Amino acid sequence: MTEHMVVQIVTPDGIRYDHHATFISVTTPDGEMGILANHINTITPLTVHEMKIRRVDDEHHVDWVAVNGGILEIKDNIVTIVADSAERDRDIDISRAERAKQRAERDLKSAEQAHQSDDVRRAQVALRRALNRISVGNK
Known part of the structure; x- marks a missing residue:
């Protein structure tokens, strides 16, 4: 079984994030959702939230992304988020x-x-x- 998944965040400006992760946390209208590798295929809306992404390169390496709503799709260990806008912590002014x-x-x-x-x-x-x-x- 695969121990990681690909996480991509796409906005009208292009791909804002594209890395391998072991865990992500997102917020849907129904609440917080934790996602691990081999998650069931899913499509769900997202709210404005802080997305947490635990990268595969180091268990302590966490990326934070400000996601402004959108749609999340999980299919075969590829997590795709389509959002109006999204910014990584390091890119926020x-x-x-x-x-x-x-x-x-x-x-x-x-x-x-x-x-x-x-x-x-x-x-x-x-x-x-x-x-x-x-x-x-x-x-």
Whole structure:
């Protein structure tokens, strides 16, 4: 049996991640999901979350990726995530993420005061994404 799987994260900008892993952790609308090699073939939606990837080269080597929703497919030890955006911890500009957080907080407050439910939802999503990027960037 294979002891590892290939993990690929694809965005409209191309492949953002492509490595072998022994374990990954993702978050779906139903909760957290841990995936090991030889996992049953699956397709599931993902939420905005911090993806943990334990690489095969060293049991202590963990990559963190800020994933902004998307779809996960597991098929024959190939895990593919298709997302609007995804950033590895080393690629995140914390100051830019902090500015996005502040913008989202202002937009949320303004939309709530104006009782604009669509704008409230958009600002909430932007805030979740910014907070996710900050959290992963600080790993």
